[in-house]
Amino acid sequence: MSGKPKLHYFNGRGRMEPIRWLLAAAGVEFDECFIEKKEDLTKLQNDGSLLFQQVPMVEIDGMKLVQTRAIMNYIATKYNLCGKDLKERALYCNKFVEGLFDLNELLLMHVLQPADQKEQHFANMMDKAENRHFPVFEKVLKDHGKDFLVGNQLSRADVQLLEVILMAEEYKPDILAKFPLLQSFKARMSAIPNIKKFLQPGSQRKPLADKNAVAKVMKIFY
Template sequence: MAGKPKLHYANGRGRMESIRWLLAAAGVEFEEVFLETKEDFEKLRSDGDLLFQQVPMVEIDGMKIVQTRAILSYIAAKHNLYGKDLNEKTLIDMYVEGTTELMGMIISLMFHTPEGKAKQSAMIIDRATTRYFPAYEKVLKDHGHVFLVGNQFTWADVQLLEAILMTEELKSDVLSKFPLLQAFKTRISNIPTIKKFLQPGSQRKPPPDDEFVAKLRKIFNI
């Protein structure tokens, strides 16, 4: 029997967090190997474990997979969270790309100055409420289903919830004009595996603080 997936990254959110979310949503226990120093990172590189010389990297089913999207796609497909046919898979890809864009902007905030962070945060909220959340609200309204795709729980639902919660950390009432997304947030948050991941003490990581950013800069020579 294969062991637990092993996640190699720093002890914080970044690009690994969506992978943690998806594994948790699938009910898969995983181990984490945290990069604490630049030497830890360089050892992965010198050992030939990082095809493109970057993390995240996940050891799973005898493979060492890099590139966040490839890792997520593999997990989603393995655990039946990737739709039942090509059309559904394409919709999931499309919705995931939208949330990836939004979360990418939020992740980048940690490297801004306080002044730059305030300006960027305002832009993110504007994009979220005029571009991204209206699109997902429309999807839910048009098909009238519980989930985004195929009326079944998929990767797209997991990542939309993650994006909503990240955006709410910037503005708590960001969903005030999106009643269907409010209901969606409640539904998905109460799926047992998700509910467990949202509890204190899980492997979900907190928003990045100055100490984490400083550690990232040292590890990755940013």
């Protein structure tokens, strides 16, 4: 296969959204093939496209890649978004990214919580963001003294941190009040041309899911 990467997922954030962010930050245009009904998913499963019978799946460079982290590792390596050498990748970039995946999962799953558990989940989610994850990255920026988290160039860690910050702000707009360096980081990253473009209305960035979107996804996957 040649041409643009093709992303197979439902028309929403989910586990494909960090992949969309990473491609956008790399300046890579991509097409999307939305799974609209259960039959669309079944077709991909039956034709052997999904190694573990689940999406996201990305067609890129003649491959059908599955598993979010595997897809992102490939994209980050291909477009030089994982540090300048093995040490930066291991000590900084990958470590930061894994921590961000933990917080991203909490934010992602909030819309799926039963009504009687949403309040507790929200409190836990905000506590982890404000008292565990964001203090780490505030300190990293202070100690590093650079514009970026890894070395002095854009990496996938920067992209994913910005995505998580913006997601957290959707739930609590003043969540960065105690983190001045993260406020500055957010402004810098948002001004990078490829990222700025992705943040504009009409881009392929997906909105926060509402009840109707969640109900539609549940019908496809459950």
